[in-house]
Amino acid sequence: MTGVGDRVRSICLALPGAAEKTSHGSPAFFAGKQFVMLRHQGHHDHDFPHLWCAAPAGAQEELIASDPERYFRPPYDGHRGWIGVRLDGLQEDDWTELTETIEEAYRAIAPAKLLAELDARG
Template identity: 65%
Template sequence: MTEHTVAIDDLPTRIDAICAAFPEVTRRPSHGAPTWFIRDKKTFVTCWWQGHHDHEFPHLWCAAPAGAQEALVAADPVRYFRPPYVGHRGWIGVRLDGPVDWAEIAEVCEEAYRAVAPRTLLAKLDSA
């Protein structure tokens, strides 16, 4: 397990290293937070590294496949939560305070990418 704490200011860089590995991904601010887009249009991950609204801890909002939000929140309600604004669409919130399993975060980011990306980019990802 690759579990450890990362300095808050380094979180966007760490998430960028994960998300930049996916085909046709760009990063730019959205609503004041580093956000990763597919083909510069579709959001799949946002990093609130200094907290957001009632969640005053660093966290991600990630797109997720159907049913994942409920399963993850039920399995680990300390780490996962239903984020505001996008939670009703099945997105998940992931806390990044304390020890973080970066292999697990990479999986969550890949699932977010897969939930949003078109088939042509999924084929590129799978062939890499």
């Protein structure tokens, strides 16, 4: 997952005020609160690399319904509306959607000051 993980890390850390910390043995990204966690292959019987991320209300159901092969309800955080995203088999076109999903996760938890900074970037 190194190449994919590095790319996810770059997307997350490009967001205002984002920081990486280890949480439960995995790389996690915070902007005040956690918004993304990278998970390795074999975690909770998921035999594929994936991430868990915060999501706006209703997004979990919508994304899982739109592509149940890519999106899933993660254990522990799924009840809070978080989504799981498979990272294996990503094509170049998929990165645009993944970047948008990560930004939505950030927007779901980041404080207003950081959101204003993101919006000012255009």
